[in-house]
Amino acid sequence: MSLAIHNAARIPPYLFNTDHAQRVLAQLRSKHNGLEKYIYLNGLKERDPNLFYELLLANMLEMVPILYTPTVGDACSNYSHIWRRPEGLYVTIENKGHIREVLRTWPAGQAARIAVVTDGSRILGLGDLGANGLPISIGKLDLYVAGAGIKPTTTLPICLDLGTNTQRFLEDPLYIGVRRKRPATAEMDEFMHEFMEAMREVFPQLLVQFEDFSTDNAFRYLDLFRNQYRVFNDDIQGTGSVILSGFLNAARIASEAAGTPLTEHRILFFGAGSAGIGVAKQLLSFFTLQGMSVEEAKKRIYTVDSKGLITADRKGLQEHKIFFARTDYQGPPLTNLVDVINYVKPTALLGLSTVRNAFPEEVVRLMASLNTRPIIFPLSNPVSLCEVDYADAIKWTNGSVIFASGSPYKPVEYEGKTYEPGQGNNMYVFPGIGMGAILSKARHVTDSMVEQASIALASSLTPEEKAAGLVYPRLVRIRDISAQVALAVIRAAQKDNVDENSLFRNLSDDALLEYIKAKQWQPASSHLPRL
Ligand SMILES: NC(=O)C1=CN([C@@H]2O[C@H](COP(=O)(O)OP(=O)(O)OC[C@H]3O[C@@H](n4cnc5c(N)ncnc54)[C@H](O)[C@@H]3O)[C@@H](O)[C@H]2O)C=CC1
């Protein structure tokens, strides 16, 4: 008896009369715990990828927060305990010397087009989770499929298991990673060089997205590899791109309300890690797009870390903090956020600090007293580390805040009015950046590709979204938006002469957009259980 007949015999006769997708949704919704929902959905993806992606596309607002931030944070924190089956590729420090052979075990082989690679050393704001970091690569790739229409079988989630400095994992008998501390820089560098070379050899058409490396390594490996390989760093470049986009829209709303020019904005960054500095560097182009020089633009940006306002006279300043360190402040160190705000008088306060409730009532009210429409973006993930909750920000500013957070919040009712938050998360751009880089076969991901992605996203708001005061488009439109972002990325790759697929050069924008949309993978639609 064939397997299909055998299985068919076990299926209840009336099952085919019902909508299996509805049954699966009901099963998902019957679970009250986010982690249980995560486990359920990942099981579904394994059993029936078409149905999984079909449901994801139809229920983005419900399912993205499970597969991605905030719940993916819980999944990572608990991964060794909830592990069910192999889901991605682990390359361990013990594989050094024969990484190629390990990569060759990946079933899809040369078909792979996009890899998300983490070393688990800074997963969201949750710190060093070691080998537990794999779900972040998986979640990002789910969004590549749902958001941009990348074919699932061409995605490759990787966790580099180099050890962990988190003692509780080393002591946990169920920990799935290599039981050792992280290597010293020289050993890690050797590993990373071998890894990147092997990746190119085994997967010649692959784009690599670095994800959630600890800040020093995030900057270092981006600098080391970006001109050598097809690679970008999501936390530095993806976040920079998405926040520039939201800021372009927010600044326009705020400036119109205050009757002041765009060049008057002053931006205060609370948190100066890979994300904070990545965004700050990208926001320079907000000012240069208004005609200012980089030097003038730099003066409009202030950065704060755990020691307070970053000034150039501070001893032992880390390399990535030097560029924005202030040379014009002479007083005693400003270590309190209220004091910093009173000194800077920012029009925008951006949080990338991993500090829950770092923007308390006093801070938010002060921002509202300084600005007609204060821009407050608490961008740390997951929600448990967000600098301020949306309902509080609305209440403390009497509804005037222009708000975007890294993780999703629901709309808020306040004094008879409904307010809708924005989600300033790199998920709005990395699928389109990836799609554009893959289709154009870009040799490198250039600054201009990242900047154009941002401008395309900012311009993608519909009149209705603008009228609703949104700074990001609604997530349900992500496929259309990703196509527009990909188009802008391809055009920028062409201008920078890094495109190896010259076929698109003669296509009009309309024709190219149509081509991109036609390339978007769609799940085969069927509501029947597969045998
Ligand atoms: N919304 C989005 O799309 C993204 C959000 N993020 C989030 O940004 C956060 C930061 O990420 P990284 O920059 O990579 O981390 P990081 O650990 O390198 O940086 C954190 C920064 O915050 C500062 N900080 C910590 N405690 C502070 C305090 N009490 N007062 C003032 N500053 C303090 C640190 O000095 C450091 O400069 C994470 O929560 C991450 O999830 C990261 C990438 C994208």
Ligand SMILES: CC(=O)C(=O)O
């Ligand atoms: C969103 C993201 O990439 C992060 O929080 O690290």
Ligand SMILES: [Mg+2]
């Ligand atoms: Mg990240």
